[in-house]
Amino acid sequence: MIAAEGLRKVYSSRFGTRTVRALDGIDLSVEAGEVFGLLGPNGAGKTTTVKILLGLTRPTDGSAQLFGIPVGDPKSRQRVGYLPEGHRFPGYLSARQTLSIFGRMSGMDRATLHARIPELLARVRLSDWADVKVKKFSKGMTQRLGLASALVHDPEVLLLDEPTDGVDPVGRREIRDLLREEAARGRAILLNSHLLSEIELTCDRVAVLRRGKVAAQGRIADLTAQGSRYRMTVSPVDEPLLEAFRASGAGVERVNGHLVLTTRDLAHLNTLVDTARSRGGVLSELSPVRSSLEDVFVDLVRTGEAKEEEEKIQ
Amino acid sequence: MRAWIASVEEVFREASARWTLVAYFALSTLFILTFALAVNLDIVDGALAGAKLFGKAVDTGGDKLDLNKLVLGFESGFAGFLYMLGTFMALFATAHLVPRLQEKGTIDLYLSRPVGRTKLLLSRYCGGLLLAATNLLYLFSSIWLIVLWKTGVAHPRFFLGGLVILFGVAALMAFAFLIGVLTSSTAVSLMVTYAIFLFAAVLAGHDRIAAAVSSEWSAQTIHALYWIFPKTAELLRSTVALVSGGQTLQPFGQIDTLAVYGSTALFGIAALGLAAWRFSRKDF
Numbered sequence: 001m002i003a004a005e006g007l008r009k010v011y012s013s014r015f016g017t018r019t020v021r022a023l024d025g026i027d028l029s030v031e032a033g034e035v036f037g038l039l040g041p042n043g044a045g046k047t048t049t050v051k052i053l054l055g056l057t058r059p060t061d062g063s064a065q066l067f068g069i070p071v072g073d074p075k076s077r078q079r080v081g082y083l084p085e086g087h088r089f090p091g092y093l094s095a096r097q098t099l100s101i102f103g104r105m106s107g108m109d110r111a112t113l114h115a116r117i118p119e120l121l122a123r124v125r126l127s128d129w130a131d132v133k134v135k136k137f138s139k140g141m142t143q144r145l146g147l148a149s150a151l152v153h154d155p156e157v158l159l160l161d162e163p164t165d166g167v168d169p170v171g172r173r174e175i176r177d178l179l180r181e182e183a184a185r186g187r188a189i190l191l192n193s194h195l196l197s198e199i200e201l202t203c204d205r206v207a208v209l210r211r212g213k214v215a216a217q218g219r220i221a222d223l224t225a226q227g228s229r230y231r232m233t234v235s236p237v238d239e240p241l242l243e244a245f246r247a248s249g250a251g252v253e254r255v256n257g258h259l260v261l262t263t264r265d266l267a268h269l270n271t272l273v274d275t276a277r278s279r280g281g282v283l284s285e286l287s288p289v290r291s292s293l294e295d296v297f298v299d300l301v302r303t304g305e306a307k308e309e310e311e312k313i314q
Numbered sequence: 315m316r317a318w319i320a321s322v323e324e325v326f327r328e329a330s331a332r333w334t335l336v337a338y339f340a341l342s343t344l345f346i347l348t349f350a351l352a353v354n355l356d357i358v359d360g361a362l363a364g365a366k367l368f369g370k371a372v373d374t375g376g377d378k379l380d381l382n383k384l385v386l387g388f389e390s391g392f393a394g395f396l397y398m399l400g401t402f403m404a405l406f407a408t409a410h411l412v413p414r415l416q417e418k419g420t421i422d423l424y425l426s427r428p429v430g431r432t433k434l435l436l437s438r439y440c441g442g443l444l445l446a447a448t449n450l451l452y453l454f455s456s457i458w459l460i461v462l463w464k465t466g467v468a469h470p471r472f473f474l475g476g477l478v479i480l481f482g483v484a485a486l487m488a489f490a491f492l493i494g495v496l497t498s499s500t501a502v503s504l505m506v507t508y509a510i511f512l513f514a515a516v517l518a519g520h521d522r523i524a525a526a527v528s529s530e531w532s533a534q535t536i537h538a539l540y541w542i543f544p545k546t547a548e549l550l551r552s553t554v555a556l557v558s559g560g561q562t563l564q565p566f567g568q569i570d571t572l573a574v575y576g577s578t579a580l581f582g583i584a585a586l587g588l589a590a591w592r593f594s595r596k597d598f
Contacts (some may be wrong), residue, residue: 082426088419092331104320
C-alpha cells in the first residue's frame with residue numbers, strides 16, 4: 001500500500017550556495033494490516049519521507065506510490081489519513097466543525113459525516129468537547145482531535161507523525177490500542193516517533209533512518225535479538241558444568257539464577273545443551289537474549305557516527 | 315465540489331472568528347446609518363424643495379431641483395466613494411487568507427487531503443471574493459434602500475457600480491494572493507497591493523508623466539507599466555459613469571472600456587495564474 005524506491009531529497013539554500021541531503025536513497029514498503037515504525041535521530045529524514053509520501057515535498061530523485069498511484073497525484077491521498085507533527089487546527093473551529101470541514105475536503109458528504117463525527121469523537125474521548133473551540137483544547141486533546149481528523153474518512157493508509165506527543169499515559173495506551181485495531185482491520189500504518197518504547201509496543205516492523213539512509217530495517221523481534229547470546233536455566237548448576245562450557249569456548253555469566261551464554265553459532269549452543277544433559281542437568285528455559293529497541297537504536301546511531309569519524313581521519 | 319464548498323465555508327468562519335467579518339460589516343453599517351440619519355430631504359411633487367445635512371439646511375438655490383437627476387448624481391458620486399472604501403476594506407479582510415494557509419503546522423492539514431493545490435488556492439480566492447461581494451451587496455443594497463425610502467426614486471443602475479468594484483477587487487485580490495504565496499506575510503501582501511492600487515492610479519496620467527521625463531527609455535517604461543498594472547483610476551471613473559448612465563462622464567473624459575477592463579482582467583488572471591503555479595510547486 002505504501003511503496004518508496006530510491007527516495008532522495010536535497011534542500012538548497014535560496015541561491016543554491018549550500019545544500020543539505022535530507023534523504024539519500026530510501027526504500028520502504030508497508031503492507032495492509034501492518035504497523036511500520038520510522039525511527040531516527042533529529043534530522044534523519046523521517047518527516048521528509050512522510051512529506052514526500054503526501055506530496056507536500058517533491059523528491060529530488062526516486063519514486064513513491066500510495067495504492068500504486070504516484071504521490072504527486074491528489075488521488076493517491078483519497079484513502080490516506082495524516083496526522084502531522086505540531087499540527088495547528090484553526091482555533092476558531094469547534095471539534096465538530098473541524099471534522100466536518102476536513103471530512104468534506106476528503107470527499108465525504110454531510111449526511112455520512114453527521115453519523116461519523118459523534119462516533120469518532122467518542123472513540124478519541126472528545127464527545128463532551130464536540131462544540132468547544134479548538135483554541136481552548138489542551139495539547140493532548142488537540143492530538144486526539146488530530147487523530148480523529150486523520151481517521152474521519154476511514155482511510156486505508158495512516159501516516160502518523162508523533163501521534164502520542166503530549167498525550168498522558170492512559171491516552172497513549174488508548175491510541176496504541178486504536179492503532180492496533182485499525183491494523184487489525186487491514187489498515188497500513190506508518191508511524192513516525194521518537195518514543196522508542198511506543199514504537200516497540202505498537203509496530204510490527206521498523207526502519208531506522210540515519211542521515212537520510214536506512215541504517216537498519218526489519219521486524220522488531222529480529223532487530224532486537226542478539227544472535228549469539230542465550231539465556232539458559234538449568235539445574236543443577238555446578239562449577240564443573242561451567243568449566244565444561246568455558247572449555248568449549250562459550251562465554252558464561254551467572255545472572256539471577258540463570259546462565260547467559262555467548263556462543264559461536266547454533267551448533268555450539270546445541271553442544272552446550274548436550275553437555276548439560278549428559279551431566280544430569282534438566283533444562284527449564286532456553287531463549288535468545290534480546291536487547292531493547294532503544295539499545296539497538298543507540299548502537300546503530302553510535303556505530304554510524306564512529307564510522308564517519310574514522311572516514312574523516314583517513 | 316464538496317471540498318470547494320468546505321473551503322469557502324472555512325473562509326467565512328475564519329473571517330467571522332477573527333472579527334474581520336464583524337468589523338467589515340460593522341464599519342459598513344456605521345457608514346450606512348450615518349448616511350441615513352444625516353440626510354433629510356423635503357420632496358414636493360417629485361422635486362426637491364429643501365434638504366438638510368446633519369440638521370443644517372442645504373442651499374438648493376431656491377429652485378425646485380429635478381429629484382431624478384439629483385439622485386442619479388448622488389448615487390454616482392456615492393458609488394465612486396464606495397469604490398475606494400469597498401476596495402480597501404475587501405483587501406484588508408482577505409489579505410491573510412494565503413499567509414495563514416501556508417503557516418507551518420496548518421498547510422500539512424490541507425495538502426494531505428485529496429485536493430489539488432490549485433483547487434485549494436482557487437477555492438480560497440473564491441471564498442475571499444464571495445466575502446467581498448457579500449459586503450458590497452450589503453453596502454449597495456442598504457444605500458439604495460435608504461435613497462428609495464427618502465426620495466422614492468429607484469435606480470437599479472446603482473448596483474452596476476458594485477459589479478465594477480468587485481471586478482477591481484478581483485484583480486487586486488489575485489495580486490495579494492501572489493504576494494501572499496511568495497512571502498507568506500499578510501502585512502507585506504497588504505502593503506504591496508495597496509501600493510500597486512495607488513501607483514496604478516498615478517499611472518493614469520502616464521502620457522503627462524512620460525512627456526515630463528527626460529529619456530525615451532523612461533517614457534516607454536512608464537507607458538509599459540501603465541498597460542501592465544490594473545487601471546484603478548479608470549475603474550473609478552467607469553463606476554461613476556455606469557451608475558450615472560453617462561450623464562456625469564464629461565468631467566472625467568472618455569474611457570476606452572475594452573482597454574481598461576481587458577488589461578485589468580489580464581493583470582488579475584496573470585497574478586492568479588502565477589500564484590497558483592508557484593503554490594503548486596512549493597515545498598512545504
